[in-house]
Amino acid sequence: GENVEQHPSTLSVQEGDSAVIKCTYSDSASNYFPWYKQELGKGPQLIIDIRSNVGEKKDQRIAVTLNKTAKHFSLHITETQPEDSAVYFCAAYQKVTFGTGTKLQVIP
Amino acid sequence: NAGVTQTPKFQVLKTGQSMTLQCAQDMNHEYMSWYRQDPGMGLRLIHYSVGAGITDQGEVPNGYNVSRSTTEDFPLRLLSAAPSQTSVYFCASSYSTGNMETQYFGPGTRLLVL
Numbered sequence: 001g002e003n004v005e006q007h008p009s010t011l012s013v014q015e016g017d018s019a020v021i022k023c024t025y026s027d028s029a030s031n032y033f034p035w036y037k038q039e040l041g042k043g044p045q046l047i048i049d050i051r052s053n054v055g056e057k058k059d060q061r062i063a064v065t066l067n068k069t070a071k072h073f074s075l076h077i078t079e080t081q082p083e084d085s086a087v088y089f090c091a092a093y094q095k096v097t098f099g100t101g102t103k104l105q106v107i108p
Numbered sequence: 109n110a111g112v113t114q115t116p117k118f119q120v121l122k123t124g125q126s127m128t129l130q131c132a133q134d135m136n137h138e139y140m141s142w143y144r145q146d147p148g149m150g151l152r153l154i155h156y157s158v159g160a161g162i163t164d165q166g167e168v169p170n171g172y173n174v175s176r177s178t179t180e181d182f183p184l185r186l187l188s189a190a191p192s193q194t195s196v197y198f199c200a201s202s203y204s205t206g207n208m209e210t211q212y213f214g215p216g217t218r219l220l221v222l
Binding site for chain 1: 216
């Protein structure tokens, strides 16, 4: 089955700096890669996604890149703000498989 | 729209007790699923449904039953709770059964089995 590895498990950055979270997947048939943000006590919420026919997608301060050959994709957050502090999950969809999450802390 | 709702928010059970976690969505979504979230393990799929009357097993189905009698509701049943089922449970839904559909998650149910 699909295996998704996510790194790092925790990440601390200063406000205004960039944050990068990386995921690798094993099933080359996976064709959809969403990123979810989970705030404390809440369910995950989609923040950005990318499909396998696209290499990069950007939405304001958030971007996702996909390298199908290497089977990895990354979440990039620029100009981080304290409200970006949360747990972030990647996922790979052929059979839905989630990464183990990254706890991001943005230090004011 | 209320989106995806889950009840209860928190529950304590004793080993061997049974209970039903409720999930409802008002978006007319065909696809619904249940996940459990444990520290360091991300979200793991328990059961899913592609429409009323149709359910299937996910990655970790043992100890859980589901049914889907209506499009709106997808309850998860624990027949005989075990401490290993202590977790946070999330219900999710999406518009279609296609694997490139955004999933909408409920707020979760925290379950403690003593």
